[in-house]
Amino acid sequence: MTQLALIIDLNVCVGCHACVTSCKQWNTSGPAGYLSDDNPYGADPTGTFFNRVQSFEIGEYPNTETVHFPKSCLHCEDPPCVPVCPTGASYKREQDGIVLVDYDKCIGCKYCSWACPYGARELDEHMKVMKKCTLCVDRIYDESLPENERRPACVLACPTNARLFGDVHDPDSEVSVKIREEGGYQLMPEWGTNPANHYLPRRKQKITIHEDELIRADNPLRKEGTHPPQVIEEPTLDDVTSW
Amino acid sequence: MHPAFSVIFLTTLIGVGQGLFLALFTAQSYAAVGFISIDNPRLFYSVGSLLSLGFLIAGLFASFFHLGHPERAWRSAARWRTSWLSREVIALPVMMGIVFIYGLMHYMGWNPNIIGASNPLQGQLTLFVGILGTIVAFTLFLCTGMIYACIKFLQEWHTPLTVINYILLGTASGFMFATLYAAYMAPNLVTMYGTWTIIITLVALVTRVWALIRNARIKHRSSLQTAIGVRHTGIVQKSMGMMGGSFNTREYFHGTSPEFFNLMKWSFLVLVFPAALILLWLGLESETNGHYNTKLLALAFAVQYAGLVAERWFFFAQAKHPQNLYYQTVG
Secondary structure (H helix, E strand, O other), X not given: OOOXXXXXXXXXXXXXXXXXXXXXXXXXXXXXOOOOEEOOOOOOOEEOOOEEEEEXXXXXXXXXXXXXXXXXXXXXXXXXXXXXXXXXXXXXXXXXXXXXXXXXXXXXXOHHHHOOOOOOOEEXXXXXXXXXXXXXXXXXXXXXXXXXXXXXXXXXXXXXXXXXXXXXXXXXXXXXXXXXXXXXXXXXXXXOOOOOOEEEOOOOOOOOOOHXXXXXXXXXXXXXXXXXXXXXXXXXXXXXXXX | OOOOHHHHXXXXXXXXXXXXXXXXXXXXXXXXXXXXXXXXXXXXXXXXHXXXXXXXXXXXXXXXXXXXXXXXXXXXXXXXXXXXXXXXXXXXXXXXXXXXXXXXXXXXXXXXXXXXXXXXXOOHHHHHHHHXXXXXXXXXXXXXXXXXXXXXXXXXXXXXXXXXXXXXXXXXXXXXXXXXXXXXXXHHHHHHHHHHHHHHHXXXXXXXXXXXXXXXXXXXXXOHHHHHOOOOOOEEEEEOOOOOEOHHHHHOOOOOOHHHHHHHHHHHHHHHHHXXXXXXXXXXXXXXXXXXXXXXXXXXXXXXXXXXXXXXXXHHHHOOOHHHHHOOOOO
């Protein structure tokens, strides 16, 4: 079984919204119809998007850090939005696990959006059907595109490579290795939706340095008298180790 | 959640329709075993069924305003294996059909004794249809309630009390209407209907307050920590990713002040239960020579129905969707 998904690396996401705009550009231009906007330049703009980048502040000043958090449909392996759909417009593809909406069957009852704990679905106010991330299903299988471009628009746009795309059921795929080795996790695991998209946590690079490692006891400048000699009473690492 | 008036009117109106049908069938089953007698059963059941059908049709009509593509509504019967909404879409027309047939059979007098003419139980075929209708009415209540109760992360709804309250509140309003109807058509049934209305309304008061207490103590399982997967007690959203609104900021928030929210809660608690019951009681007490003050009974029904609209508004507004965790700060 194949389960295509995105892996989002929160360690390198800089919150530039390039994935948001490239997603909107690709998906509003396709044969499935536009993603409608109202008052885009007016006082009260609103629109339909598949992908949003949100920002959270963790901790209290001065110990804070900002986490930029891209959010789109997670293509759950047990999607709660699919069984509730009365028409079968909302479905999960057998062959690659992508959760899609058939815009020709959707009656716009919004029930699937109620049944998604992540708020990943947005009703298009003009086409009056439910819309959501398609993992760029109209691009990733398009053989007229060069092979390295057969990836979702957001993945291609990301300048820091924070978005990875692949099959999370293949244990040797890049995304599976990342999840396994870099602590990939799912959102809201408490609801058993088993999202296919995973997030990689912030990973701090830390080294531990002891005080005597900061002093170079055998500094030749000190031995030669150019610098004042260092008074060290205890033996230093240089005295007791042969490097 | 944002309360949609289409759904509020759908659920309250079909509740009255189903309850009214249950009330009609209650009278017929009482009459069949001789507890009560009805002067003009043909007209009583057929006009009553027509009124019940009217409430069901009004509810169905309201529901279309909820849909983005009402012309495709027929498609929604497709997924009855998995979707409670689909099951409701099937159960509602079945209910309408049975109510129509039930009324028609009474009106036309198509009521042969299918068990046997010598059986003391008379009117057997309509009784049989009535039993079927009762099953369908409860099935429809179950479907309507389960649409909300089956969403496990809407924890305010994910309880059997949701279904129980839909059944009891719908039935109470249906019997309330039946009391009013009987005051016109069969005054000797008013006491029976009025008593049942009081009993059902009081039981509904217990279960509705039970649900309120349960929801006041609810501990939400999702938090900002699980929503973004960061283990820290101090997480604050600085930006939801847009400066304007979106479907996510409109559909899942009731968008009114806490004062209005509380006002709606106390409105329904007062209107559905004590106010309606006092008016009903006064209406029942107003009997003179077998005639009742229908204005009082009509007012009792109207007050309870208005309260049920508030109740349904509150039911939706109270549910806190976990997606709201992602949409807290404009930025």
